[in-house]
Amino acid sequence: MSAPKTGIKVVIVGAGFGGLTAAIECHRHGHDVEIYENFPELKVLGDIISFGANGGRIFNRWSDGAIARKLRSLSIDLTEYGFRIHKYDTGEVVYHQKNTPQNPEAPVFNGHRGELHEVVFNYARDELGIPIHLNQQVNEYFEEPDRAGIVLTSGEKIYGDIVIGADGVRSKARELVLGYVDKPKSSGYAVWRAWFSNKDMIKDPRTKEFVENGDTFNGWIGPDVHFLFSTIKGGKDCCWVLTHRDEHDIDESWSFPGKLEEVYEVLEGWDPICRAIVEKTPSLVDWKLVYRDPLPTWVSKHARILLLGDAAHPFLPTSAQGATQAMEDGVTIAVCLRRGGKDGVPFAVKAHQVIRYDRVRAVQKTGESTRDRWHKTDWKKVAEDPESIAFRREDWIHEHDAENYAEEVFDGILKKLAEPQSVEGGDSLPSGPTPVAV
Ligand SMILES: Cc1cc2nc3c(=O)[nH]c(=O)nc-3n(C[C@H](O)[C@H](O)[C@H](O)COP(=O)(O)OP(=O)(O)OC[C@H]3O[C@@H](n4cnc5c(N)ncnc54)[C@H](O)[C@@H]3O)c2cc1C
Secondary structure, eight states: OOOOOOOOEEEEEOOSHHHHHHHHHHHHTTOEEEEEOSOSSOOOOOSEEEEOHHHHHHHHTGGGGHHHHHHHHHSOOOTTTOEEEEETTTOOEEEEEOOOOOBTTBOOEEEEHHHHHHHHHHIIIIISOOOEEOSOOEEEEEEETTEEEEEETTSOEEEESEEEEOOOTTOSHHHHHHSSOOOOEEEEEEEEEEEEESHHHHHSTTTGGGTSSSOEEEEEEETTEEEEEEEETTTTEEEEEEEEEOOOOOSSOOEEEOOHHHHHHHTTTSOHHHHHHHTTOSOOEEEEEEEOOOOSOSBOTTSOEEEOGGGTOOOOGGGSOHHHHHHHHHHHHHHHHHHHOGGGHHHHHHHHHHHHHHHHHHHHHHHHHHHHHHHTOOHHHHHHOGGGGSOOOOHHHHTOOHHHHHHHHHHHHHHHHHSHHHHTTSSOOOOOOOOTTO
């Protein structure tokens, strides 16, 4: 698809999955778009990241499916293995969750964040020619009724019809939009995370079954703790994440090097295979899970600055939807801007929020409910109904087509926004439609 030029200039801050998707989709819908990003060069950072079918549907529309094919070769394939859920102490498999067949139009991807990110970054920059200005820290955001802008460290000002703050969980754009600094809160949990090669796993008879027969995915569920272990690229790479209680203050930073001794303490009394896996870990990250109360708005006073992705709504990993929801945001704003036109940018930005707000909130809640369900497992109930412990994949989340939905509802929302009481003040937005099928 290549839409006619709209003449709308979009300035995006942040080249994470949210910012990149917004840029790619703005390009697809005919807007002129540029990205400003803090990091000086692309590095393959992070470990496992998940994209639900609702994200796969977006990837699949890029370059006639070529991007999805590249991502597929880097992602886990659980067609044979499925997901095996164990009781933490006995190690017995209490439920073997079969893999649902992939929808070719909306495939699921789980892989290394840095590797998948690199594919999307290169597509945006090299194939579509979207300017991505690296090593550019944005220090300030500003807006006027008919334009918005950013100030770089050099003092240079960049203007656009709209600025999208896709600048992550420590967003600076959020300060301008809210008018105050909204500090992250501890969620009460942290995750130890690791990604490493299979070379020591394959030498150990206790662990080699996980790495010599293709990709695998196992989870051990215990009281207030869950441990997920997967092997990827035919068993070549190993990855585990262990979510546990953690009340540390997260004022300044939330990602530290982790200590194996602390992991062993949590795994005391657990199935010994868990420790056998963890022992092979060369290094790990201690990632504090921050949380925020839902922001009252993602839209600035003149509706020329929009918060997108983690800047607007951080997710818990148990939802497996943080990056996908950032992508849905990117798709939605691109559609709204095209439908609103150059003179209708503020309406488009407000319509975006109406379309997205309640759905995002509902998806966010699934992260809490999965965690709580697993962490307070009633094992008697699981014995009677093993499926009750499954990782739930809700159709209303995964079957959503963000692009079609935005196209469908845009006119109705615009009409509502055009009613005088809806736009007065600009910062009191009507609440969004009921989330799809919630
Ligand atoms: C380095 C890194 C590693 C991660 N690893 C994982 C992982 O292993 N697993 C997982 O599930 N999630 C991971 N995440 C989080 C995950 O990528 C996001 O939750 C999700 O993809 C939503 O993306 P986003 O684009 O909204 O935000 P992010 O991915 O956080 O992207 C925000 C971008 O904005 C840039 N930025 C921030 N402030 C400024 C500024 N003032 N000026 C210019 N640029 C700015 C940042 O450098 C960053 O590239 C990671 C994020 C980062 C940044």
